[in-house]
Amino acid sequence: MLGEIIAIGNELTSGRITNTTSGFAAHHLFEAGFDIYAMHTIGDTPALIGEALNRALGRVDFVLVTGGLGPTDDDLTTEAVSEALNRPTMPNLEILSLIRKHLDSNGDHPPGSLEKLAWLPEGAETLSPKTKMAGYQLIHGGKPIFFLPGIPHQMRTLLIEQVLPRLSTWYKGRQLTSAQRVYKIFGKPESEINNKVKELALSDDVEIGYYPVFPDVHLSMTIRGDNENTTDLLARKNGHLIRDKLGTAIYGQDRETMESVVGGLLLKENKFLSVAESCTGGLINHLLTSIAGSSAYFLGGVISYANSMKTSYLGVNDNLLERYGAVSEKVATAMAQGMRERSGADISISVTGIAGPGGGSDDKPVGTVFIGLANEDKTVVHHFIFSGNRYEIQRLTAQTALDIVRRNLLEINHN
């Protein structure tokens, strides 16, 4: 079953707002076994909206339209649909009464504009009558069309709770089943992974894709078919082959992130981590604490952006800073050891480097980074020269630091 997605809004075609909702919808539709033929983004122009909708109805099995359902004058989707499909708008009494109740209790909107939300094309069924979210469904020529608000969290809620179940019921047994695995790899070039995977005798129905998703490479394996048991079995079998071949080069799968994987390993080993950051300025701490429950393995850290903080909070000797500079192996060592001793952590990592764009020299160019790891046995420092802009250097440094913790916990040597 094929669908098209039409996103509407001048804020999208002028690039003021990035359209994230179409991709979200495509992802969930694909996972539910529906394929997307095309996605379109157009302005609040009735003629264009009507044209895009009619073309889609002529070639696919369902259409999802987002945006332009609000109460203001530039929201023109319903008007355009009414015209294009020759379905006059009529008031939905349930919505109208909800709006009037709302207006009675809160007089700050001009009634006319809000009541506009109750006028829907003939035959429309509201998707979520009890909430304040706009959104409706039309069946036209035997094909379902869904109209959702453009506000991302409302669109997401209605897609998951209303559109996907309705669509699966409508096309019951007629959508494909699909199984997908996304393997996440950091620090290995795409071509190296590609060459290894090519050596495998994977099943014919397996589709492999490589996608650089900074700072990672994602390797996706997709299997689509008529039978859920078959696709699941193929996914499991071929997934094993890929994991066996690539081993710990794969740090995680599907929704796992480097920080969630590191968290899981720390929890399993019952170890606590703390992090001393300079050039990454809090990014590593932030990534680690973005995971709910991270207090079970993460103590915290020090952002020693100024040298004075390296001395006072991490006990880095002034002489080391003077003699070797803040960006040096010696200082990275002292930072990791000082962090570990004072915080009482089992493992501490330290990061010192030059994220740029300023601050580089011939000797230590922008991108120079030292990452230290101290545990009960030893302290090891790695030296890197990353390239990219400030954000990229910070993000690569953070991911590398977390990968060093992962490899340490898995007892893999960092290459």
Add this chain to the structure above:
Amino acid sequence: MLGEIIAIGNELTSGRITNTTSGFAAHHLFEAGFDIYAMHTIGDTPALIGEALNRALGRVDFVLVTGGLGPTDDDLTTEAVSEALNRPTMPNLEILSLIRKHLDSNGDHPPGSLEKLAWLPEGAETLSPKTKMAGYQLIHGGKPIFFLPGIPHQMRTLLIEQVLPRLSTWYKGRQLTSAQRVYKIFGKPESEINNKVKELALSDDVEIGYYPVFPDVHLSMTIRGDNENTTDLLARKNGHLIRDKLGTAIYGQDRETMESVVGGLLLKENKFLSVAESCTGGLINHLLTSIAGSSAYFLGGVISYANSMKTSYLGVNDNLLERYGAVSEKVATAMAQGMRERSGADISISVTGIAGPGGGSDDKPVGTVFIGLANEDKTVVHHFIFSGNRYEIQRLTAQTALDIVRRNLLEINHN
């Protein structure tokens, strides 16, 4: 002058990757005075690619195509274009010799696949022959078509350095001029801003838009016209009216961010900041250090995620933690004061709260946050109950903390 953008790739239509490049291109094209009629995202399917390209050429003045230019078998854009526009592919000798040179020095690619990159549709001109980036231009029926790689940073570079200057030369004097201002507001509802702006007597040509861009609201003012001087003048005049009306509710404009604005104010006052974070886990430090040159006003901070770190690094008394709990006004006060004293900063902020999803209670529900600010005069703590998921609570807390610093430096009371 009107254009269309066509993004190609199965990774986009399956929602595995979010298409951010089309929005980026639309934004820069709009700023340069070009309007986007529609943006399309389609899979690596030659028939669809050709159809989308021909339809666009039939109705707009230029087309931008991204993706599908790589060396692998699923990169089909050039093949599709050659077919659709009836322009056989031929080898570009310059690119071919570059590729052969590269292969001589590095034998890890099968030559056949890389040489594919040198075969372009008849009449194509490469956009950046000296780099390793794919990308070319075709003039077809008097209209320029640009083909760019889908990899975001390559696409962005070629768009800015090659496409925009070429397009402006091609349509010299025929594109509209545009002036746009984006005013950034945090912590005020859209309707309140809307009601205030409505009272203004803005010029007729001014288009106003409101966009919730979490955690901010963006108010955009757009003026388009034939004459650059007129649009600039109108933008300046109406911009003053808006800024006068909204005052310090606007924290920044255009590319400014809360962290860049706070940085600018600190620099102007020659003051140094340090930050003690608990529930935000490093996000505030990270935002501050994402700005190049932040070492001129930012010392660093402590991520006291565990209570033991609040005691040892910030000098928070154990009794306070026991009696009032880590999430309390007393602890926020002690954290801010301890951070300021030990770091030697002029101003320190502290954050302690419950980001969830676990850890809430009847007394202190998820979203409870205390934010403290200590300076030479006093320590003030604000108490908030934010709603949202973990990320949203962390992000709202960080933005609020930075806004508290901004208001302190501007001597505005936090409402």
